[in-house]
Amino acid sequence: MSRQKAAGELRSARWFAPDDLRSFGHRSRMMQLGYGEADFHGKPVIGILNTWSELNTCHAHFRERAKDVARGVLQAGGLPVEMPSLSVDESFTKPTSMLYRNMLAMETEEMIRSHPLDGVVLMGGCDKTTPGLVMGAISAGIPMIYLPAGPMLRGNYAGRILGSGSDAWKYWDERRAGNITDQEWIGLQGGIARSAGVCMTMGTASTMTAIADAMGITLPGASSIPAVDANHQRMGADCGRRIVEMVWEDLTPDRIVTEAAVRNAAVVAMATGCSTNAVVHLIAMARRAGIDLTLDDMDALGRTTPLIANVRPSGKDYLMEDFYYAGGLRALMKRIEDRLDLSCMTVTGQTMGENLEGAAVYNDDVIRPLSNPVYREGSLAVLKGNLCPDGAVIKPAACDPRFHLHEGPALVFDSYPEMKKAVDDPDLDVTPDTVMVLRNAGPQGGPGFPEWGMLPIPKALIRQGHRDMLRISDARMSGTSYGACILHVAPESHVGGPLALLRNGDIVRLDLPARRLDMLVDEAELARRRAAWTPPQPRFERGYGWMFLQHVTQADQGCDFDFLQTDFGRPAGEPDIF
Known part of the structure; x- marks a missing residue:
C-alpha cells in the first residue's frame, strides 16, 4: 500500500490553502457558490467531466448519472464539481466527429491543468469521447477514472x-x-434505438469502452452494463467513491496505462470482435502515455488472439445486452486470462488478476470457449503493399471469406457525392469482382477522416442478389458496419499516397493470408503518374480546421496532433501564480 497523501499535499490546496490575496479570491468565489470552508478545505476536489448534450443521444442519461457520481464523491468525503465537456456525438456532427476528437482531448487536458482538481471522473461512451477524454487525462496526469455510458437496449x-x-x-x-x-x-x-446508451452492437463505442476497461481505467466490468440498468447508477456512485480514494493514494494514470496494460487492451479488443476504429484510437491513447504501439503490433496480436465474443457485427447472433447477461467483459477476460498480464495495476488499487477473481461465463454461445471461437484469429488484420505502404486495416471475420483472396478491376471515385450518385445507377458498369475505391476521405481529405468506408453496394448488384464486394478507402468505417471493406489506407490520397495514383480498370489484388494489398501496375507507370499528380486544395483556410490539417498525423500514427505527443516536448508545469 502506497503512502496516503496528506491534506496539505492536495493539488487543490494550492488554490485554497495559502493566506494570500489570490487564495482569498478563490475561497470567496467558492463561498459565492454557497460553499463553506468545511466543504472544500482539506478535501479532494473531484471534477466530473460530463459530455452530456441534447444532441448526443448516447449520453441522454448523463445528467442523472453525474448526480450518482456526485453522491459517491460526497459519501467518500470529497467535493464534486460538474464541468461540461465537448460532446462529440456520432449521429449529428458533420463532417465527422473524428474531426473533433483531438479538440476534446485538448480541452480535457487544459480543463484539468487549469482548475483546482485533485481527481477526475470522465463521463463518455459515444465513439470519440472515450479516446478524447482518456488522451487528455493521460497527458494531464492526475488521478482519473473512466465512467462508460453503457450500451442501449437491443432494438x-x-x-x-x-x-x-x-x-x-x-x-x-x-x-x-x-x-x-x-x-x-x-x-x-x-x-432500432430504444433507450439511452451507445450502440448495442460491438461497434466503436462498445469497443472503446471495453478497451478502457481492459486497460484498467474503469471499474471492473463497467463497460458491459447497459445504460438504463440500475447497476449502471450504482456503478456511477462507485466511481465517485473510488476516485476520492485514488486521490489520497496518488494513483495516477502513469501507474496504470503501461505498455503491458495497452497490450492487454489490444488483446481484449481482438477477442471481442472490435471495431476497425480501435486501431486509430488505441495507438493515439498509447502514444499519449509514451508507448509506441504500431500497426504491426496490432496485427501480430490479431494473428494469435481468437475472436470469442459472438456479438454483432463480427458475431452472428447476439448484442451487448446478451453479452452483459453472459458475464460481460470480466467473464471474457477470465476466459483469456492466460494471454493477459494479470499483474497490471488498475483504478481499483488492485491488479487485473485480482479484479477477475470469481468472474464466470453464463452462456457459452455468447462468450465462446477457446475451443469453439467465432473466428480463429482476432478481429482485425493489417495489410501492407504498394497501395498502402504504411498500412491499411480489414475486419476478416465480418466479410465473406471468398474475398480473402481476390483480384478485380478498380472502380475509383474521388468524392463521396460522386460515389453515392453512381451506386444508385441501375446501369452502372460493375460486376461482383469489381473493387470499389473511394479516395480523398482520409484525415486531411475528408476532412477529419469520416466514416465513409463502408461503400454501399451498387443497386445493379443488389438486384442480382449480391450483398458484399471488395471495397477500399482511406476513410474509416462505422464500428457497426460489416463487409469486405479495406480502410485507413496510409498514406492517404490527399497527401499523395499511392491510392491517388490508382485508375479505373487497374487490377487490385488482396491476399489476406499474406497481409498484402497491391495494384498490379508496374513501377515505371506509377512513377509517371506520380510526376503528373497535382496536390488538391486544402479543406480549410482558417480556424480549428486549418490547425487540424497542419498538425494531424496519418491513420497509422493515430491521427493525434503532432504537438500533443510525448516526443514533441515537455508538458507545461503547474503555474506558479493562481
Whole structure:
C-alpha cells in the first residue's frame, strides 16, 4: 500500500490553502457558490467531466448519472464539481466527429491543468469521447477514472431483434432493392434505438469502452452494463467513491496505462470482435502515455488472439445486452486470462488478476470457449503493399471469406457525392469482382477522416442478389458496419499516397493470408503518374480546421496532433501564480 497523501499535499490546496490575496479570491468565489470552508478545505476536489448534450443521444442519461457520481464523491468525503465537456456525438456532427476528437482531448487536458482538481471522473461512451477524454487525462496526469455510458437496449421491430448500424445498413440495401415498404422503414427507424446508451452492437463505442476497461481505467466490468440498468447508477456512485480514494493514494494514470496494460487492451479488443476504429484510437491513447504501439503490433496480436465474443457485427447472433447477461467483459477476460498480464495495476488499487477473481461465463454461445471461437484469429488484420505502404486495416471475420483472396478491376471515385450518385445507377458498369475505391476521405481529405468506408453496394448488384464486394478507402468505417471493406489506407490520397495514383480498370489484388494489398501496375507507370499528380486544395483556410490539417498525423500514427505527443516536448508545469 502506497503512502496516503496528506491534506496539505492536495493539488487543490494550492488554490485554497495559502493566506494570500489570490487564495482569498478563490475561497470567496467558492463561498459565492454557497460553499463553506468545511466543504472544500482539506478535501479532494473531484471534477466530473460530463459530455452530456441534447444532441448526443448516447449520453441522454448523463445528467442523472453525474448526480450518482456526485453522491459517491460526497459519501467518500470529497467535493464534486460538474464541468461540461465537448460532446462529440456520432449521429449529428458533420463532417465527422473524428474531426473533433483531438479538440476534446485538448480541452480535457487544459480543463484539468487549469482548475483546482485533485481527481477526475470522465463521463463518455459515444465513439470519440472515450479516446478524447482518456488522451487528455493521460497527458494531464492526475488521478482519473473512466465512467462508460453503457450500451442501449437491443432494438426490436415486428418480432425482429435489431442491432445498431448493422441492421440499418442491411435493411437500407433491401429498401434500395425495393424489398422494404415505407411503413416498415418507419417502423425500423423507431425500433432500432430504444433507450439511452451507445450502440448495442460491438461497434466503436462498445469497443472503446471495453478497451478502457481492459486497460484498467474503469471499474471492473463497467463497460458491459447497459445504460438504463440500475447497476449502471450504482456503478456511477462507485466511481465517485473510488476516485476520492485514488486521490489520497496518488494513483495516477502513469501507474496504470503501461505498455503491458495497452497490450492487454489490444488483446481484449481482438477477442471481442472490435471495431476497425480501435486501431486509430488505441495507438493515439498509447502514444499519449509514451508507448509506441504500431500497426504491426496490432496485427501480430490479431494473428494469435481468437475472436470469442459472438456479438454483432463480427458475431452472428447476439448484442451487448446478451453479452452483459453472459458475464460481460470480466467473464471474457477470465476466459483469456492466460494471454493477459494479470499483474497490471488498475483504478481499483488492485491488479487485473485480482479484479477477475470469481468472474464466470453464463452462456457459452455468447462468450465462446477457446475451443469453439467465432473466428480463429482476432478481429482485425493489417495489410501492407504498394497501395498502402504504411498500412491499411480489414475486419476478416465480418466479410465473406471468398474475398480473402481476390483480384478485380478498380472502380475509383474521388468524392463521396460522386460515389453515392453512381451506386444508385441501375446501369452502372460493375460486376461482383469489381473493387470499389473511394479516395480523398482520409484525415486531411475528408476532412477529419469520416466514416465513409463502408461503400454501399451498387443497386445493379443488389438486384442480382449480391450483398458484399471488395471495397477500399482511406476513410474509416462505422464500428457497426460489416463487409469486405479495406480502410485507413496510409498514406492517404490527399497527401499523395499511392491510392491517388490508382485508375479505373487497374487490377487490385488482396491476399489476406499474406497481409498484402497491391495494384498490379508496374513501377515505371506509377512513377509517371506520380510526376503528373497535382496536390488538391486544402479543406480549410482558417480556424480549428486549418490547425487540424497542419498538425494531424496519418491513420497509422493515430491521427493525434503532432504537438500533443510525448516526443514533441515537455508538458507545461503547474503555474506558479493562481
